[in-house]
Amino acid sequence: MIATLGGFTLFLALGVTLYAAAASVLGARQGREDWLASSRNAVLAHFCLVTLAIFLLEYALITSDFSLRYVVNNSTRESLTRYKIAGLWGSLEGSILLWEWLQSLMAVLVIARYSDRGPSGCRQLMPYVQAVLQGISVFFLLLMTFAVNPFARIFPIPPDGRGLNPLLEVTDMLIHPLLLYSGYVGFSVPYAFAMAALITGRPTEEWLRITRRWTVVAWLFLTGGIFYGGWWSYRTLGWGGYWAWDPVENASFMPWLTGTAFIHSVMIQERKRMLRVWNLVLVTVTFSLVIFGTFLTRSGILGSVHAFAEGPVGVMFLAFLALVLLFSFGLVAYRSDQLKGHGELDSIVSRESAFLLNNLVLVGICFTVFLGTIFPLLSEAVRGNKISVGMPYFNKVSVPLGMALLLLMGIGPLIAWGRASLNNLQRNFLKPILGAAAGTAVLYVLGMRHVEALAAFALCFFVIGTIIFEFVVATRTRAGTMGETFLTAFGTLLLKSRRRYGGLIVHLGVVIAIIGIAVSSVYKVEREQTLRPGESLTVGRYTVRFDGMEAGERPTHILVWANLTASQDGKPLGELTPGQRFYPNQQSPFASVDARYHWSEDLYVILSSFERDGSSATIKVIINPMISWIWIGGVVILLGVIVAVLPERRLALLTSRAKAQAA
């Protein structure tokens, strides 16, 4: 019953979506307000139908309705309810449904946000924005109707399901995919606005202003998803790392890079009316990379730990990608005459120039990551060689570019627009440069000799210096002129120039994360040893004693673990229990990592292997200094974005309340 109802709901949604797209375009062209109103209703109906489909599939999952193939493949009767719910996005069909649901939600939010209250320019763009958004939905609905139906039946009905992949039966599964998908789908909105601007022939600054906040919020989710993915990988997978340059990890990183470039270059377009074509291209490339990313996971053309399945899906995704690229760039070419900018660079030593360089570096990193990702394919096509491109290439290429980016992060916010005078440069940068030199000298004296780490730290100190400098000077000035206390001045600054100071907080978060990455990579220590009960392994200041093996049954698997006692400099730290999970349907066990996480360094322990009679166990101990700074940096980035994106009405309320309290 659910299968029929679900399939029908999606089919109906497809029809409604096609209608919404058509009514939008025709209504705009004929000037028929009633058709436009009807198309808006259709967008709402589309969302309701897809929501119904989600409810149906979730209901089937939670009640373990094994007449649906998807439920069989993604849950078992014994699974905890929250993993049955997460089974919705556990594999291909459901993940497409989730994506489409988010896409339909975006369309509704766009109507809600912009339909009546927006500036007049909006109203002309809106029908085409909706047409593009609905068009994207048409693709995903077509996928589900004709290729990968989440409501496909299975016969005979098996007594139990095969279950979610055991690696996914963790709380992280409830968060990571949702964050990422929100980011990916969020980027379709600026894309739709850009296309609408090109279609209507109004490719001016309006679409930028309208969608800037959307882009930043989508970026927020994507950033959160990427950091969370690294954190999940680190805590759960048991290889001690957080980023492997896997094709699908790269697929999330590339749109992030172009998205970041876009967020910066819009500031130049706003001020100087330059870079119009560049920004349109960036937005298109960001969205195309999003589609490219999902194409990679679902087409089977590249091997990856994240890969889903193969079949007609890959071909359909490629066709859609081709359509997006040809359509978007065709429009850009068509409107290229109207897109010529008005501004010019006054000087190379200026904020515009710094932003341009920032864009070049970000796009440069994106290009190298892209090349590395598709290189195996390129190599096989051109030379017939099967090769794989891994960490060495990506690290070698991204580290120097990352350093360049760090430098720009310090210079950009403080250097003057237009032409920076020598006075301006000296005033803003002298102290941070001195501070950076001093800080680096201190590190050198304390024993740090690794050249790249020293260089990274020097740049990080420089950036932190500029951020602190900016905050302190601005706060002091304000406190002085307004007669406020330092704290009040600081708070008001944050709220009044939230874009600027939110941005600075984001930069601070990035620097913290980079410090974490640099130190944990360079100074990581690893030791593996086979121990008998009572024996210990010493790494650095830590000693880990093996006390014995234990095993126990869990709802979906058998857990075997080693009991370890850890101590630091002789002081006991507590127990650690790294283990392995044995699932009935899987031939090899999955690692269950245990660690002592600390802001200064992590003590990370893996159970590599063990004797069945418990007579010995092979333990690997990894010390990751300052790796928590990566996650802390991620949180600071998120806080910074929230500050930057706080809506104006709430801001006015807060400041008036603050004034009332002060009075």
Added chain:
Amino acid sequence: MSWKKALIPLACVPLIVLLAYGFRTDPKAIPSPLVEKAAPGFRIAVYDGDSLSLEGLKGKPVVLNFWASWCYPACYEEAPLLEATWRKYQNQGLMMVGVDIQDKEVDGREFIARFNFTFPNGPDPGSKISIDYGVYGVPETFFIDRQGRIAYKQVGALSPDVIEEQARAILEEK
């Protein structure tokens, strides 16, 4: 629109063509560096039999097949072929050995009984043999000639044509 402007969207076409080419390749098919090299030696404890070593089979052509009871459907598809080929050529001096990898003994024996395997099969504790042969998944089959060199490696289920052709090749070459 002038043709120069049309270049902009058309610039995307080579990328799309490259990605389309990707559908014809298999990222999981890894070429084996062992082909035409000496086959790594092994010793296997045959179920209901003695132990068997590659050295003891010197001078004979050997078909070495890696399988598992949980390897569905590929191992189930090729199992009858293996037994049939064994029965056909064992009198001519062909040797066939099956290695049951990462499996439970009770399931392995059930698999052997189901397909009436009469050639020697045994487990691979510690996956030593699989590691030496670079086995990536199951099933994989190695055709070893009389000189102890790997003549051919098959990844995935064998088809009647391939097993016939390769078995003949190692039998007939001097």
